[in-house]
Amino acid sequence: MPQDVLPETSSLWIFGYGSLVWNPDFSYSRSKVGHIQGYKRRFWHGDNFYRGDKDTPGRVVTLVEDLEACTWGVAYEVTGSQVEESLKYLNVREATRGGYVSKMVEFTPRDQDEDASLALVYIATSDNPIYLGPASPAEIAAQIAICRGHTGHNIEYLLRLADFMRMYCPEVEDDHLFSIEAAALALVI
Incomplete structure (x- = not known):
């Protein structure tokens, strides 16, 4: 990760909107549920390691710019030695194996008494070789239903x-996510 992306600090917030929400797999000091503005979550990125393979890549989420949208997830604060350790781990998990790039964005916690802060986020872009792009919920669900990778x-x-x-966000309607979920469940049940 380019060092100029990160501010000089002994603590850092890292925003997760996909598997990081349930499996950060790095040490952190605290976490907060909240959202970032200007992005929508989409199952448009291919995964040929964790949730798929080279012959049948799985589909995982990335963020697509949309000024009207917001994406909910979890921000994790890493402090002291956790900063270097988590970035080392995430650069392999998200950048090297996942094809994501990093960016600093404004994170707004769910708790309205807490201030917004800058958070590091990983985003896969359309110029990535394993980027799959848009498809219908039924097509995405059919692909997801048959794929398996190293983590399941x-x-x-x-x-x-x-x-x-x-x-954690029961009032938020994520039509993209829930329509793919419904289509996938119809295939496997």
């Missing part, structure tokens, strides 16, 4: 993300 079935990723949204 792609449908588990989808269902865990939908469960997170229902549990």
